[in-house]
Amino acid sequence: MIRWLLALALAFTAAPALAEHHEEPPLTVEVLRTSAGSLHVNSALIMGERDAVLVDPPFTLADAHRVAAMVLDSGRNLTHIFVTHDHPDHFFAMQVLEDAFPDAEIVAHPTVVEDIWRSLPFKVVRWSPMLGDNGPAHPSAPHALTSDTIMLEGHELQVLGPMQGDHVHSTALWVPEIRALLPGDLVFNEVHLWLGEHDLDRVADWAESIETLSALDPDIVVAGHARPGLPDDASGLAFTAAYLEAWPMLVNSALDSDELQELVRAAFPTTIDVLDDFILVNSTEVALGEQPIWTE
Numbered sequence: 001m002i003r004w005l006l007a008l009a010l011a012f013t014a015a016p017a018l019a020e021h022h023e024e025p026p027l028t029v030e031v032l033r034t035s036a037g038s039l040h041v042n043s044a045l046i047m048g049e050r051d052a053v054l055v056d057p058p059f060t061l062a063d064a065h066r067v068a069a070m071v072l073d074s075g076r077n078l079t080h081i082f083v084t085h086d087h088p089d090h091f092f093a094m095q096v097l098e099d100a101f102p103d104a105e106i107v108a109h110p111t112v113v114e115d116i117w118r119s120l121p122f123k124v125v126r127w128s129p130m131l132g133d134n135g136p137a138h139p140s141a142p143h144a145l146t147s148d149t150i151m152l153e154g155h156e157l158q159v160l161g162p163m164q165g166d167h168v169h170s171t172a173l174w175v176p177e178i179r180a181l182l183p184g185d186l187v188f189n190e191v192h193l194w195l196g197e198h199d200l201d202r203v204a205d206w207a208e209s210i211e212t213l214s215a216l217d218p219d220i221v222v223a224g225h226a227r228p229g230l231p232d233d234a235s236g237l238a239f240t241a242a243y244l245e246a247w248p249m250l251v252n253s254a255l256d257s258d259e260l261q262e263l264v265r266a267a268f269p270t271t272i273d274v275l276d277d278f279i280l281v282n283s284t285e286v287a288l289g290e291q292p293i294w295t296e
């Protein structure tokens, strides 16, 4: 009788736990929205039950410490840090995370690793004076991935690209089981797009990349840069597509970069910039031939 009661009690306590377990997604995503100093880059943590993978360390040391705190608070063991592309706002402060999580592998697509090693010396010259004490003393580069998959507790995270985004070699991470897209700077949301490395062919190529990513039909999209307060959903894909579609027409109807800035601001009135209009001013000057295309 006692044994029977015990079995009954166990059955009752076990049943709700099992039901809950089935409703939980296999993986979850937490996003840290960095400060204006880090150009509002989003650092994302993909979490399993015990382990986690971080996408894109931020620009400043301060924001990297905030990302380290997010990882520690998650209670997960950080196995990988994935860098989407060779722009310093997506990897510069990784030394903080290297120190905090020495067992985590810092990885990127081989092309991205090559890009970073090539451009690191002049990135340090360009950005270190601006960052001052909030910049890394010795920025370093990730290791090259040997496959296009990162495994997280048996779940596949797929590396997409390189393809044209705000950088010619942009990559994304795609998590099919939860339809989550971590696209780095292939996707912006209500932040002016960086078009300082683009002629109109590259703008068209970027629009094609957005079509490819939209075809995945993601539920979660963590834009590389987003205006604070926006959701992590497909609205970033729609914003980026609309901006890339409008850009060539606006460029063709402007006489100089000042006029182009006015036209873009009028077309996208809630869209913000970073670093004192850095993105829009430089992108429009490049578009109108007032300064050469940036090489990053």
Ligand SMILES: [Zn+2]
Pocket: 039, 041, 087, 089, 090, 185, 224, 225
């Ligand atoms: Zn960026």
